[in-house]
Amino acid sequence: MTLLSTDTLPQVELDFMNEDHAEAGALINLLNAALDQLASGASQDRTAVTALLDQFYEHNRDHFAHEQAEMERTGFPAYPVHKGEHERVLEEFNAVIEEWREGMPAASLQNYLADSVVPWFINHINTMDSVTAMFIERQG
Ligand SMILES: [Fe+2]
Numbered sequence: 001m002t003l004l005s006t007d008t009l010p011q012v013e014l015d016f017m018n019e020d021h022a023e024a025g026a027l028i029n030l031l032n033a034a035l036d037q038l039a040s041g042a043s044q045d046r047t048a049v050t051a052l053l054d055q056f057y058e059h060n061r062d063h064f065a066h067e068q069a070e071m072e073r074t075g076f077p078a079y080p081v082h083k084g085e086h087e088r089v090l091e092e093f094n095a096v097i098e099e100w101r102e103g104m105p106a107a108s109l110q111n112y113l114a115d116s117v118v119p120w121f122i123n124h125i126n127t128m129d130s131v132t133a134m135f136i137e138r139q140g
């Protein structure tokens with residue numbers, strides 16, 4: 001099942017950020033599809049989900065680091081706030097991945113994606129990322 005329609009993701013003023021957001025959205029959908037296989041009993045193999053979770057974590061770490069490097073380069077005033085939010089969510093992802101490794105049920109991870117990750121992601125793009133992209137775009 002498609003959790004997130006990547007062609008309706010909010011767009012910001014910088015292409016590199018839009019590309020990263022499309023990639024994050026695609027990974028969320030792949031994760032959800034792999035979880036559907038487990039939840040329906042079509043598969044018993046949790047390793048595909050584990051590999052996608054690792055990929056999702058690494059994608060976000062790099063995606064956030066790129067935004068942070070641009071904020072630093074241009075002297076974005078709210079840099080510490082935006083960076084702090086990235087750090088907070090990475091810690092949360094890390095804790096959930098740990099729970100998954102310890103046997104978290106597929107349905108619980110699906111609920112976390114649908115009820116926490118997707119709304120967080122859309123809200124983060126609409127607020128911090130959008131303001132940051134506008135600022136960076138104006139600094140050139
Ligand atoms: Fe972003």
Ligand SMILES: [Fe+2]
Nearest residue numbers: 067124128129
């Ligand atoms: Fe961000």
